Amino acid sequence: MPKDRSPTRIQKRNRANILEAALEVFSQNGFRGATVDQIATAAGLSKPNLLYYFPSKDAIFTALLSELLDTWLDPLREINPEGDPMAEILAYVERKLQMSKDMPRESRLFANEIVQGAPRMIEELSTDLRVLVDATETIFVDWMDAGRIARVHPRHLLFSIWSLTQHYADFEVQVRTLMTPDDPFDGASEFLETLYRRMLTPQS
Amino acid sequence: MPKDRSPTRIQKRNRANILEAALEVFSQNGFRGATVDQIATAAGLSKPNLLYYFPSKDAIFTALLSELLDTWLDPLREINPEGDPMAEILAYVERKLQMSKDMPRESRLFANEIVQGAPRMIEELSTDLRVLVDATETIFVDWMDAGRIARVHPRHLLFSIWSLTQHYADFEVQVRTLMTPDDPFDGASEFLETLYRRMLTPQS
DNA sequence: CAGACATTTGACCAACTGGTCAAACTCACG
DNA sequence: CGTGAGTTTGACCAGTTGGTCAAATGTCTG
Numbered sequence: 001m002p003k004d005r006s007p008t009r010i011q012k013r014n015r016a017n018i019l020e021a022a023l024e025v026f027s028q029n030g031f032r033g034a035t036v037d038q039i040a041t042a043a044g045l046s047k048p049n050l051l052y053y054f055p056s057k058d059a060i061f062t063a064l065l066s067e068l069l070d071t072w073l074d075p076l077r078e079i080n081p082e083g084d085p086m087a088e089i090l091a092y093v094e095r096k097l098q099m100s101k102d103m104p105r106e107s108r109l110f111a112n113e114i115v116q117g118a119p120r121m122i123e124e125l126s127t128d129l130r131v132l133v134d135a136t137e138t139i140f141v142d143w144m145d146a147g148r149i150a151r152v153h154p155r156h157l158l159f160s161i162w163s164l165t166q167h168y169a170d171f172e173v174q175v176r177t178l179m180t181p182d183d184p185f186d187g188a189s190e191f192l193e194t195l196y197r198r199m200l201t202p203q204s
Numbered sequence: 205m206p207k208d209r210s211p212t213r214i215q216k217r218n219r220a221n222i223l224e225a226a227l228e229v230f231s232q233n234g235f236r237g238a239t240v241d242q243i244a245t246a247a248g249l250s251k252p253n254l255l256y257y258f259p260s261k262d263a264i265f266t267a268l269l270s271e272l273l274d275t276w277l278d279p280l281r282e283i284n285p286e287g288d289p290m291a292e293i294l295a296y297v298e299r300k301l302q303m304s305k306d307m308p309r310e311s312r313l314f315a316n317e318i319v320q321g322a323p324r325m326i327e328e329l330s331t332d333l334r335v336l337v338d339a340t341e342t343i344f345v346d347w348m349d350a351g352r353i354a355r356v357h358p359r360h361l362l363f364s365i366w367s368l369t370q371h372y373a374d375f376e377v378q379v380r381t382l383m384t385p386d387d388p389f390d391g392a393s394e395f396l397e398t399l400y401r402r403m404l405t406p407q408s
Numbered sequence: 409c410a411g412a413c414a415t416t417t418g419a420c421c422a423a424c425t426g427g428t429c430a431a432a433c434t435c436a437c438g
Numbered sequence: 439c440g441t442g443a444g445t446t447t448g449a450c451c452a453g454t455t456g457g458t459c460a461a462a463t464g465t466c467t468g
Binding site: 032174 | 318322337359
């Protein structure tokens with residue numbers, strides 16, 4: 001393992017290559033389905049060489065997860081409590097949907113992990129994510145109290161956005177197989193906008 | 205492997221035990237994460253004994269999938285084109301939600317498989333399921349043409365129901381972690397009813 | 409209860425996998 | 439250009455895993 005001084009040029013390049021390769025391999029095969037050799041080959045390294053940069057398969061996976069989690073949750077942090085409620089929510093939905101389109105591997109990586117009980121993520125889920133979700137729920141409730149969006153269960157509202165947007169990345173094979181033409185995202189944006197507009201428009 | 209005459213009492217019992225054990229193990233660890241030994245132990249058999257009933261790990265998995273797929277799609281077949289549109293759709297949503305609650309292992313089994321590209325299911329997806337989905341879409345479109353529910357993209361409507369209901373089973377760990385109290389299904393039924401009622405009530 | 413057939417098992421194997429290690433090689437820098 | 443640190447590699451190892459096989463045991467039927 002490299003010393004923990006400032007990383008050399010080679011260290012930076014290889015570390016980046018490894019994480020990129022790991023994302024590709026882990027997201028396609030899950031943790032147990034992925035082999036260190038696969039990742040090494042995908043990163044253009046030999047197995048022992050890879051293990052010179054990360055002490056174990058587990059360490060690669062953990063590093064990858066924690067590196068991605070922040071990015072993954074960014075759209076949630078961008079919700080502005082001062083903005084127009086409907087616009088803010090629709091923009092959040094759009095950001096999440098775009099993320100599914102642009103980063104399907106990241107989405108599937110998390111999906112894989114969570115479906116199997118998230119043994120390596122429970123920690124973050126119940127701390128970092130928890131705080132973010134609580135804050136978002138407060139924002140939603142304030143908007144509902146002010147009568148600016150219709151009243152629904154705020155936490156299920158958030159779950160529904162995650163569910164509906166990530167579905168297009170996580171279950172892409174299924175969606176694509178059943179869509180004609182087979183673009184999974186064709187019409188998704190309009191559909192979701194309609195859905196949330198109708199659900200959340202305050203009743204007169 | 206047993207001869208293919210009419211199965212004996214022991215064959216019936218063991219085959220059932222194996223499939224039950226396989227559901228438990230595969231849904232928790234995915235195909236590659238599950239070992240034949242785990243399944244055998246969970247079924248109360250030795251490994252060679254298990255392999256006397258199924259020729260390979262792959263065969264167990266395939267048998268399990270095809271046995272479950274029919275059950276899994278039953279709720280879809282129960283949609284009645286002659287019934288009241290809103291009631292039919294809400295009832296379908298309720299059935300699917302109940303299924304997530306009662307059969308989370310089955311849900312996760314399929315989720316696992318599809319997230320990883322459904323290498324062992326593409327066949328069924330693009331034939332059996334395809335037909336069912338096309339038929340359902342026709343029903344939805346007829347209802348929309350008759351002005352009995354609001355117009356939305358019918359296929360995305362169906363995807364949304366799958367996504368929202370199965371989310372509670374597939375991502376149970378996440379949902380549970382973020383719910384207080386930690387019953388993932390608490391309030392889900394009411395939320396989904398509200399959602400689909402508001403989205404699909406015809407606009408005056 | 410004898411024989412035929414069904415079921416179960418222990419021992420075994422080859423392939424794979426995560427990980428180690430000492431030796432060899434490469435690079436940056438004085 | 440030499441030297442020490444950083445990097446890479448082939449050989450290797452122990453544990454796991456899917457699967458085989460012949461022999462032993464159990465079960466059913468005439």
